[in-house]
Amino acid sequence: MSVPNEPTFRESVDLMFNRAVDIMDLPPGLEEKIRVCNSTYTVRFGVRLRGKVQTFVGYRSVHSEHMEPVKGGIRYALGVNQDEVEALAALMTYKCALVETPFGGSKGGLCIDPRQYEEHELELITRRFTYELAKRDLISPSQNVPAPDMGTGEREMAWMADQYARMNTSEINARACVTGKPLHAGGIAGRVEATGRGIQYALREFFRHPEDIAMSGLTGTLDGKRIIVQGLGNVGYHAAKFLCGEDNSVITGIVEWDGALVNPKGLDVEAVRQWIIDNGGVKGYKDAEYVEDGSKVLELDCDILIPAALEGVINLSNAARIKAPLIIEAANGPITAGADDILNDKGCVIIPDMYANAGGVTVSYFEWVKNLSHIRFGRMQRRQEESRHQLVVDELERLDRYLGDAWSMTPDFKSQYLRGADELELVRSGLDDTMRIAYQAMREVWHSRDDVPNLRMAAYLVAIGRVAQSYQAKGI
Numbered sequence: 001m002s003v004p005n006e007p008t009f010r011e012s013v014d015l016m017f018n019r020a021v022d023i024m025d026l027p028p029g030l031e032e033k034i035r036v037c038n039s040t041y042t043v044r045f046g047v048r049l050r051g052k053v054q055t056f057v058g059y060r061s062v063h064s065e066h067m068e069p070v071k072g073g074i075r076y077a078l079g080v081n082q083d084e085v086e087a088l089a090a091l092m093t094y095k096c097a098l099v100e101t102p103f104g105g106s107k108g109g110l111c112i113d114p115r116q117y118e119e120h121e122l123e124l125i126t127r128r129f130t131y132e133l134a135k136r137d138l139i140s141p142s143q144n145v146p147a148p149d150m151g152t153g154e155r156e157m158a159w160m161a162d163q164y165a166r167m168n169t170s171e172i173n174a175r176a177c178v179t180g181k182p183l184h185a186g187g188i189a190g191r192v193e194a195t196g197r198g199i200q201y202a203l204r205e206f207f208r209h210p211e212d213i214a215m216s217g218l219t220g221t222l223d224g225k226r227i228i229v230q231g232l233g234n235v236g237y238h239a240a241k242f243l244c245g246e247d248n249s250v251i252t253g254i255v256e257w258d259g260a261l262v263n264p265k266g267l268d269v270e271a272v273r274q275w276i277i278d279n280g281g282v283k284g285y286k287d288a289e290y291v292e293d294g295s296k297v298l299e300l301d302c303d304i305l306i307p308a309a310l311e312g313v314i315n316l317s318n319a320a321r322i323k324a325p326l327i328i329e330a331a332n333g334p335i336t337a338g339a340d341d342i343l344n345d346k347g348c349v350i351i352p353d354m355y356a357n358a359g360g361v362t363v364s365y366f367e368w369v370k371n372l373s374h375i376r377f378g379r380m381q382r383r384q385e386e387s388r389h390q391l392v393v394d395e396l397e398r399l400d401r402y403l404g405d406a407w408s409m410t411p412d413f414k415s416q417y418l419r420g421a422d423e424l425e426l427v428r429s430g431l432d433d434t435m436r437i438a439y440q441a442m443r444e445v446w447h448s449r450d451d452v453p454n455l456r457m458a459a460y461l462v463a464i465g466r467v468a469q470s471y472q473a474k475g476i
């Protein structure tokens with residue numbers, strides 16, 4: 001999506017990078033080394049489908065190898081191009097640095113509309129794409145580890161992991177060549193919903209800081225906040241589901257590719273999701289007003305706007321009409337650099353993509369570590385933790401008997417305290433911790449420097465500073 005006179009997605013990323021380095025004190029030349037993409041590989045390959053050979057174009061871009069492996073999703077969409085993949089790879093470098101996952105940045109994409117292909121055809125295409133990448137070490141547990149992105153998910157990651165394992169039969173860590181796999185194929189509990197869960201944890205952390213809430217003009221907590229979500233795919237669906245199911249927020253609008261649904265009393269996220277699965281889009285769904293031009297719904301009154309679909313959807317053509325006082329960028333690059341200026345001038349607080357959607361790469365990191373250690377998280381400690389807790393409960397029960405009516409354990413205490421943490425709980429705890437600490441690093445810079453006007457600039461400063469330190473430690 002582009003508007004005349006507006007920088008492209010890649011130019012927007014560069015512009016924001018340049019604004020940040022202008023107020024940093026980096027050694028001469030280092031900023032250029034950090035900014036540029038190290039390499040981008042373009043592959044054109046043929047697959048015999050429906051009686052003829054079809055040629056596909058794919059990319060894998062490596063932005064920075066200051067840490068290896070490099071990490072980043074693979075996107076299946078018709079609009080995929082070199083510029084977009086390079087911009088996304090750069091964002092991955094900064095994102096990984098911000099949330100302290102020890103990876104460089106990478107990104108891949110295939111120009112394809114996955115909806116036009118049968119499952120077995122997609123499998124053939126994905127396996128062939130993986131073969132092309134593996135031949136060039138662009139998928140490998142130690143060098144380059146892809147993950148899902150728009151248009152791909154667990155199914156594609158399982159095919160990729162299997163194809164890599166077939167090509168590297170003696171590689172004991174083969175499963176770590178890609179993350180976002182299904183649980184039975186080396187995945188980790190909580191990865192599917194990780195990015196949406198990260199959005200929830202990011203918003204919870206934002207609402208823990210009264211000073212930040214005041215900057216947006218909002219008050220209170222997530223309870224009752226009216227939210228509009230664009231894109232009810234993996235990220236948007238999980239974010240919406242957790243925010244209304246666990247934090248009592250109200251989803252008043254859902255924007256999809258074929259229009260939008262609006263209901264000020266709140267939409268039933270599960271029912272809308274099921275409707276989309278059954279019907280391919282939101283059109284025809286009852287219990288809501290249908291708006292054909294979905295982009296208009298981004299401009300409706302709400303407390304929080306969550307763009308979770310495409311880049312560039314908030315741009316020079318509509319930024320001035322956006323009413324949300326708080327926007328959290330679940331998608332990568334949904335706000336162009338020009339729109340960013342307009343929204344900042346209006347006082348809108350933007351929680352930037354680099355931080356907001358880092359839940360995916362964080363849990364991918366946990367999955368990669370799990371694959372390398374060949375053991376499920378919690379397997380060694382869980383029962384030991386339970387038996388230590390049992391000792392405490394036994395003592396409390398003794399006290400309970402001794403004190404009679406004067407004291408007793410509260411209901412549920414015993415069952416809750418006794419249970420040792422399983423993998424899902426550990427993953428959630430690690431993700432929550434990561435999202436809290438990264439937010440605090442950003443806000444510390446935001447509030448302590450007069451020349452840092454917003455969270456995005458703060459995020460770039462923290463991330464670039466860490467990448468620079470890593471290069472300097474290597475002597476570059």
Ligand code: NAD
Binds near residue numbers: 148150152235
């Ligand atoms: P997805 O393919 O699961 O979902 C995208 C959704 O957007 C779909 O429901 C699709 O129908 C909808 N959509 C497409 N065109 C639209 C339009 N014009 N208007 C409104 N909706 C439209 O993709 P996803 O994995 O949820 O990724 C969404 C965004 O989040 C992307 O920018 C991606 O880079 C980013 N992201 C994803 C992850 C992840 O773990 N999946 C991690 C980090 C960032």
